[in-house]
Each structure stands twice: as C-alpha cells, then as structure tokens.
Amino acid sequence: MKFTNKNIYAVIMAGGTGTRFWPLSRESSPKQMLRIVGEDTMIRQTIKRLHNFLPLENISIVTNEKQAFDLNLHLAELKKGKNHLKIIAEPIGRNTAAAIGLAAVHLKKVDKDSIMIVLPADHVIADEKAFIEAVKKAVGCADSDYLVTLGIKPSKPETGYGYIKAGVRGQGSGVRRVKKFTEKPDKETAEEYIKDGNYLWNSGIFVWKASAILDEMKKYMPLLYKGLIGIERWINTKGEKKAIEEAYSRLESISIDYGVLEKSKNVMVVPADIGWSDVGSWAALDGVLPRDAYGNIIKGNVVDIESRDSIVLSDKRLVATIGLKDMIVVDTSDATLVCQKHRAQDVKKIVDELRKRKREEHLFHQTIERPWGSYTVLESGNRYKIKRLVIKSGARLSLQLHRHRSEHWVVVSGTARVTKGTEIYDVHPNESTYIPVSTKHRLENPGKVLLQIIEVQNGEYLGEDDIERIEDDYRR
C-alpha cells in the first residue's frame, strides 16, 4: 500500500543510552540496535515498516553524533545508491522538541508542505496493517494543519505509560480531539482511566505538517523556534554542521509533549489498536514474546529445570537455571545479569555503578562492528591482546600504523591481502604474517568469502587509540 500524497516523510527518533536492556544493550549498541523481538533489529524493523508505504529517501533518522557513526554502519545497506535513507545527527542530545524541530526545519526546506510522521526507533508494533491504517487517518487529519498523535487503546491499567484523554470526535472517522495529556498514573488512577473509556496510551507516534509543528513551536517555545529557524538557511550547505552546532549549544532541552503538545489547542488523537509496546525494560518482554506453558521466555544455550514466569536469555555460553520464579537472567560474553522481574527498572542502577567504577561492560560488547566487518577481543593479558577479525569480501581496513604494538596474524579462513611497508602479498589459511611496530600496514579481503584472522598483539600499550590512519576507505 503506497500513499497517494508524495509529501509524506517519516522521522525516526533514535536516541537511547543502552541502559535498560543491559547487558545486551551497551552505550555503543542501545535498544534500537538489538534483536529482542523478531529476527531483525528494532530500528531496521521500524524502517521496513515505513518502507512498506514510503520510499527510502522520505525516511530520515535523527540521532546524536556519537550514535550516527554506529547507525551509519548498521544501516549501510539502506544508505547505498541515490535515493537513500537520511541520517540527521544532533551534536548533542537536547530532548525531543529540539530533535523534532531540527527534522521539521530540514523537511520544510525540502518541501514546504511536508507532512512528517514522527516515531521512536525502538517500539514494537505487531499489527502493521492497523498501523498503516492509523497513520493514513492521521495524515488526513494533519493535512488540515492539526497536530495528530496515535493513542493506543489500553489493554490493561499500565502505570508505565502516559495517557491521553480523548474528547469529542474530530474530523475524519474516529479522530478525536485531545482533552489532556497525563503523567504516568498510579495503579488506582490507571484503573479509573480504563473504566472511563476515554483514555488512551501516549505512543510517542505523531503526525503533522513540518510547518504546523514549527508554527506551534513559535507560539509555545519561541526561543527554541528562534534557534532552529536560524539553521534553516544553512540546510544542505557547507555551513550546515556549524550552524547546527552553534544553535544546539543554546537550545532548551524539553520534550515535545511538555513543550508543545500539552499546551497546543490543535492536538488530535487517532485511537489505534496496533499491537504496540514501547518495550521499556526486560520485564516488558512478557507482553511481546511468546511464553511457554510455564510462563517462561527461554532462548539460547539454556538448560532449565522447573522455572516459572522467568526470562532466561543466553548468547553462546551455557546458562543453567533451577526453580526460578519471576526472574530475569541475561547472559552475554562478558557479563551476566540476574534480577528479580519486578526490579527490571533497576538495571540502570547497575549501569550507573559500572560507570562510576570506570568499567567497560556498559560501553561496548566484546564484538565490535566496523565498516569492514567486526572484531572480537578473545583475551587481554599483560602486554598481549588476542582478537579475531572478520573482514567482509572486498573490504579493507585503513592503511595504518601502531607506535606501541606489533601484530601477528594467522589466517584461519579466506585470503588476506597484506600491505606491509612497501610489500603487498597474499596470506592463505594456515599461514601467518607479522607486522612490526611502527610499520605501515593494511589488511584487505580480496576474495569472495569472509576472511577470518587471529591477531596476537604484543606491546607495552594496547589501547584502540594507538592507531595512525594514513588512508581510509571510510574517511575515519
């Protein structure tokens, strides 16, 4: 199903600090990059869902600069060719009002009649057809300059979501005026909301004209508006990056809900029953993944005896569980979480603690994605580090040198083309080569299959930052 209007755009909000799904999420791989529900990552599922009715070039992602690097890598396939996905990078996070405003300024510059669908990168929407229907309805309403939100028909008195009180029927079938936004309620209030029947969950999915949201920002957040509109003339010019940086250093950090929606008189809601969940914590998996006869969600290398109502996820290592009740166990190669289900929100306290102790288990995984493939740290010891490198067919690392370490490479599969000083030669499986300290070198996979290399580093300093790049296909 394609939309008939050509001026519809989607803006995916991709932020996240990777705390609530630790240890699976890390700072470098927040929730949107995880495969928690379904086969693909949440952000790729979000894009695919939109790509059902929008061309790729009408989809953009707003993120911060730090995550833009990883997202570019993660979405490389979708960024190829002429009409590709766009990534808009904020220099620093300034909450949703600024991010949406920045996207609106971009879209208005491209097309003054742009209608933008704003949605988070990391929510689950089980019923795609209903989602498209709801968006279509919202687009019709947004076309008349309303700010439109999708309001989810609540299935239970959830205390973890904000609610929208819907008023009289608005224009279009089923669209209703918003009477008020509420904070997350307590249990009792949530039960009243359900009984009342006019309350909907605030999904964070919005549809409006770029011009309409900017007009309302002008009214309710004049400083933010002024900052953003100053960027407008630099969009798609050399000065864009600098202009955004300057503006952002002064922008307010306020949510779109608080800054605009709760104040505006023009807000409508489309009640929607689309199988939505924001999957806010490990405990939320119960609502979005199938449970076995004992109420468990068990995945991966797990041997369980008589657990109930528990979530046990393992990556490669063996996890054995006995008699768990309402527990969460999540295992990754370098860290394991064991948590009572009702304490799932406290996972962020663990991450805080790791930050305080200057640990690394909250920052990145043992396997790190790179434009050319990935590497996995197998062991770090005194004056040595062992990595497995996987290099994609046709890819190559930068021409580089290290001041403090030498590297032994043993090829275990594929063929390596090695540049070492002025020599270039191929290394085959079960062959090895050696790169002395301070020697220019490059590793390339000229073949058709994955190249896998075991690298043994020796040296007094083995930090990733001991690298001088002389030439790089990825302009790092």
Add this chain to the structure above:
Amino acid sequence: MKFTNKNIYAVIMAGGTGTRFWPLSRESSPKQMLRIVGEDTMIRQTIKRLHNFLPLENISIVTNEKQAFDLNLHLAELKKGKNHLKIIAEPIGRNTAAAIGLAAVHLKKVDKDSIMIVLPADHVIADEKAFIEAVKKAVGCADSDYLVTLGIKPSKPETGYGYIKAGVRGQGSGVRRVKKFTEKPDKETAEEYIKDGNYLWNSGIFVWKASAILDEMKKYMPLLYKGLIGIERWINTKGEKKAIEEAYSRLESISIDYGVLEKSKNVMVVPADIGWSDVGSWAALDGVLPRDAYGNIIKGNVVDIESRDSIVLSDKRLVATIGLKDMIVVDTSDATLVCQKHRAQDVKKIVDELRKRKREEHLFHQTIERPWGSYTVLESGNRYKIKRLVIKSGARLSLQLHRHRSEHWVVVSGTARVTKGTEIYDVHPNESTYIPVSTKHRLENPGKVLLQIIEVQNGEYLGEDDIERIEDDYRR
C-alpha cells in the same frame, strides 16, 4: 603435637564425581580439588590437617584411576622426595567398604599393628585442635580393637546427615558405645534426636586397626574379605596392579556403614565438637563461610543491588545481581548456574542433563592443568582452535606430532625452546613459529620465568586425542 605411637596412618577417601558443586566442580575437578572454603583446596587442607601430627609417608589417598592422574598432578609437591604421600588407585569405584578394605590390606602388609584414621577428602573441620584431641581419644580406643567413629555434636536438626545413637559410656573419657546408626531423618525425627541428646551426626571419620576392620569384614562381608585378602600377597610387587584389577572386577559395592558398622558389636563413638561440615551442596556454604550484614556470601567480580541471603560467586566475568532472595549464582568462564537456594541438591540434575546431551561443561574447565603447566581454550571455531599455554620454568611437553592439525605459536612472555623435526631453536616474546601437520615437535621452557604461548591450531580435526607421543617426561 605429634602422636607417640608410630603405627598411626591416615587414609583419605577421595572420590566424588564433581556434580554437586557444578559449575565450579567438573568431572576432572571434583569438590576435593576446589577452593571453596579457605585459600587452599579441600584435599590439601585435609592433608595439612593430618600432617600436623603425622609424617607424610603415613598418609595415603584412596581414589579411582581416573582421578589418580589429576590428584598426582594436584599433589605433586607432596609426592616429591623419599618419604612422600601415597596414592592408592582403585581400578573402578566399589564404594567405601572396598576402598577402606584395600587400604587396610596395604597397611597391614606394611605394619600389622597399623591403626588407620579414615576420613573424607572434602569435609570442612574448623577446629583443628579439637579434631586432633578427638582423634587421639579415638586412637586410644581403637588400640583396644574397637571400631571407632567420630560423632559430631549436632548444632541443629539437620535432615541431610545420618545420625548415630550413643549408648553407655565406653572406655576412655567420653568414648561411648554405638547403639545404632540411622538413615537421614525427616525434620520431625531430627528434632526428636536433638531433644533426646544422645544422637550425634555421622561424620564419616573412622579410626581402627587395619586388622580389626579386616576381622569384622571377614565376619560380615566374607566375599569382600576373600577378594581383598587375595590381593595381600601381591602388595608392593609387580603383580599388585593386576591382582587389584582382578579382585575389583568381583567386589561388592557396599558402604562401610551398611556393610560393617551397622552390624558390628564393637563400634564406639567419640563425641566431637570440631566445627565439622560435609559441605554437601552450594547451600551448605551458609554454614561455613562468613555472611555479610544482609546474609549474602558474595565473592569475585560481582555488582549487587539489594540482594539478601544469597550466594553469588564469580570467577573473572562480571555478574550483576538485583534484589535476589535466597538464590545461588555461580559463574565460571563457560557456564553460569542460577538456582533457588532450597533447590541446591538439584544441581546434579543439570549435570545429568548435560551428560545426556553429550555436552562438555560438566567434564572439564576451559583451563586444564597439565604436569608441565596448563592450557586454556580461548575459542573454538570451524577448522581452528585458539589456546593459551602456560609452561612452568624447566618443564617441557612431550615430543609429539599431530596427524590432522598444524600449530602457530606466538610467544607472549618467557622463552620457548622449540624442537621441530631435527631443528632445535629458541623463540622469544613477540616472535612466532609454525609446526606443520605430522611434524615431530616439542615445546620447552628453558628459562626462569613462566612461558606463555598463544597457539592457533588449524585443521580438519582438532580433538585432544590427535596426539602421538614419541617421548614424555611424565610417562603418559
């Protein structure tokens, strides 16, 4: 404190299948080899406790042939010199009556008046002084041809132990006649025992003359006796091993308690208050290790938030726990256990399941001890395996070859002396060498510091059994 009698010997029963303390215990490192309580392994602590009053050459260990290899390695320091510890290997396990009988036959051959102290390798005894006092008392009684057991004064109505009902006072101060042995009682019965005041825990520590126990075996287990006595003339001859094997193939598998002690009229008990625990499961740690203010035992790389009455042990990897209550979490490099405390006995069901699935996590750890040092498997992949080898100063591996794999060696510390075919050469840190398939080779540490090597194996088959040993310092 030395004993005045010269004819006192200790026999340590070292069996165990490594199930109850999985994943820390494995088939190749059962409980007696673990450092659960105190700095040293349980069996070394048991030996030290005896060595306080017995010379090493009066201490022997009865174990099965499979474990004898690992124990010889583990106790290598105590087996040096002339007057060393003895290890008696049973060809197959035949329960305690056979093991004790075999030791008795050995001791009677050496010294017909031998008094033997029989005790398990893997129990905790906190009060060494009281232990020695109790043993002394028992020796006095055993000298008059009684079979003597140590009976532990019960501190609570434990249902996990067998009880001994003590009768009238026997000879020597405090020694009492045994009225009966009981099975593990239910809670109610255990409480009655405590109230009664005449019941003691059966510790599995026995003292008797070798001749006395053999006499009682002759009476109550004539077949076992006949089998054992047939071995006697072969002891300390070339035919010993064969004689034992032949006898064992026909021996009954019965415990000493059931086979002799419950029937004999000559059994006495020394009531002892020695801080004893058999540490029968992870849950038993609560009784033998200090708990923090919240009732937790937390060791290693753990970040905990508000857990109570739980046991959390980690080796190297990070374990994060939130709000646990009465839980056990044990992490090792290749497997993690998460278990409700009152289900600790069911850990053996996990091991059964692993056995059934033909897994390896119940057999051995990632790091495996060898006479020359140790190796750690860092990663196994398709057609490759990566190990870190640690070779002790002065030690060398066997002269060997592999039919299916080649090996790349990178030295990361120390100096390697490498034999490769007919060449012998040294490899230094940050240097590497290569051993082709089917090439005779040997690795030696000629230096004064540990030699560490990263080994990358390549080949179609990478099993440990692809090894032909041409020459071996350890006669494997």
